[in-house]
Amino acid sequence: MLSSLTPKSLWTIFNQICQIPHPSHHEAMITKYIVDFAAHHKIECQLDKVGNILLRKNATQGKEHFPSIILQAHMDMVPQKNEDTIHDFLIDPIKPYIDGKWVKAQGTTLGADNGIGLASALAALTDESVEHGPLEVLITASEETGMIGAFGLQPNWFNSRFLINTDSEDEGEIFTGCAGGVDFKSTFAVTYAVIPDFHDTYLRLSLKGLKGGHSGCDIHLGRGNAIKLLIRFLTEYAQDIPFRLSDFRGGSLRNAIPREAFAEITLSQKDLPALQLLIKEFEEILQHEYKHVEPNINLSYTALEKNKVKRVMTTDHQQKILDWLNSAPNGVVRMSNEIAGVVETSLNLGIVEIKENQISAYFLIRSQVDSAKDAVVSSLISHSQLINANYEVSSGYSGWTPNLDSKLLKLAENNYQNIFNQQAKITVIHAGLECGLFTKHYPYLDMISIGPTIVSPHSPDEKVNIDTVEKYWQLLLSILKSADKLV
CATH class of the missing domain: 3.30.70.360 (Alpha-Beta Plaits)
Known part of the structure; x- marks a missing residue:
């Protein structure tokens, strides 16, 4: 059972996400899950015209003076299966299982890309052990098939100046740029x-x-x-x-x-x-x-x-x-x-x-x-x-230009060193992250991307390393807890 893994709140939510069909352009059920999740936990929730979701939660006690931070993930997954696997991505749940140090799926993509990031953002909103300032969670639609949600993001919707994208796939690396496509x-x-x-x-x-x-x-x-x-x-x-x-x-x-x-x-x-x-x-x-x-x-x-x-x-x-x-x-x-x-x-x-x-x-x-x-x-x-x-x-999209003077980058880098007694690798990713598109309406955003180690995303061999999920979670929580240093 995934709920036996640590952090329990993240893995429990991820397991729930796996039960809900959510390939690109078929996101009605995962949208309903997120909206109901917000209502159950009394979290402010808004939807825009292209299907993006914005959640807001006030700061935990004593951290009201912290700057607001956005946690960002996309809600869709890549539907890939082996030729001999019987699976309908529009109705069938993903079947995750634990294989040693990894979580995999039976004959299909797992959806750890970006389901782990989505689960971590929702867990940060609801896990009582998480300390944070004002928190926003931006969940975008149909990222895997052309970044539809990011392209359609409206101006003046969220308040934060700092954004943590959760869609990278190498723990120990902090991404500050990406390719255009x-x-x-x-x-x-x-x-x-x-x-x-x-x-x-x-x-x-x-x-x-x-x-x-x-x-x-x-x-x-x-x-x-x-x-x-x-x-x-x-x-x-x-x-x-x-x-x-x-x-x-x-x-x-x-x-x-x-x-x-x-x-x-x-x-x-x-x-x-x-x-x-x-x-x-x-x-x-x-x-x-x-x-x-x-x-x-x-x-x-x-x-x-x-x-x-x-x-x-x-x-x-x-x-x-x-x-x-x-x-x-x-x-x-x-x-x-x-x-x-x-x-x-x-x-x-x-x-x-x-x-x-x-x-x-x-x-x-x-x-x-x-x-x-x-x-x-x-x-x-x-x-x-x-x-x-x-x-x-197609019209295409530009890449995300690295900002090595980023305050958020320096905070994440220092926290990683303090927690794990080793240096994080600062790099760019040869993949499309939505960060570059966010700058159209929010040019002031200070952004990084972090995540656990996910191997072979977009294929039925996709797997996520269990230990790195916990390390990613620790780093994420440490950034939220020490965000006053961003001021």
Whole structure:
């Protein structure tokens, strides 16, 4: 039981959050939970027109003179599951369990991103052991699919000058900056033909077993992108087999590294033994190339019923699509020259799908430098134009510029040293935090981001380290208790 863990108030609330479906854009039930939670504890609660929630609580006795602080989290989670897991994220609860030093979920994302942060903010409002000045909790909507709540945040809504974002995922690190991002979609119309008469074998190729992960936090780890790897097989290894492509799909979120990809093909039975040998050869190659990061990588096929495959791509369009996806850029573009070990610019080919005779590829570009982000967009435009594909570029968002003179940063840094007798690492994160968007209407905000250690967010391998949750909680409470030093 999660409620047996420490801090009890945080884990109890997190367990309750896990029982409530709350993927992005389906947040009605979690909103009701938060509103009812506030009413039960007699906490002021407001909602805005885009679904954000603001909670307020007066200072505990003796701390009325402290400056007001905002604790900020987002309410939605990334819905990812293993292919063989039966789970409907709109109705089924997440099933968390304790595995040694970690909390995981059964076959799905756990939602520790950002459920632990949300639980900590609600616990800070209600745990009687927490000492604090005037406290505000800002809970934003649909962060994972474009920061909808942060974009729609209204001016003059909250009173605090200091904000603690709870959405980072490395305990012992205090984040003071983040990457900006922009979405890019490229779409190409597909023409089809009838299946050749001599093609009597229909297969689904499956590339599975990859770890996936967060397209920002994990992009530098060298994990495989299932879309790119399966396309590589079809383009490079299977090129001498006269197969025809009927369908292709991979990935499910533009901000998650694709763990699985699938291709439906037709071919002659006489070519099947050659294909089998190539599959075995390619799987061995991948297992060698990725042995340190993807130990469970698997390429296989299953037979399809003939009536399930109605048509195949024309040979011209098949070749264009394979070349287009095989040459699509993906991964780390540039490391930072300013902060050692931090990715400056990257992109993730997160989704490929075919709908209504169109194949679409979805990319998410991230960078600490806006001009570098624009350069990647320019390269994707050129890449699309090579096959006369249409493209769309979202408005995007800028990064959060570090403020190393931040009073809140210095307080958190000093408190971490005093509590744990070690220095916290001050850094930036190669992911999108909402802090950068808050400055549009609240340019005076002094902000940091802290959190526990969460591994493989945005994938079914997501897990949160139990000990670091307690350390994160201790640091958070120490900041609230000593906030008079911010004056």
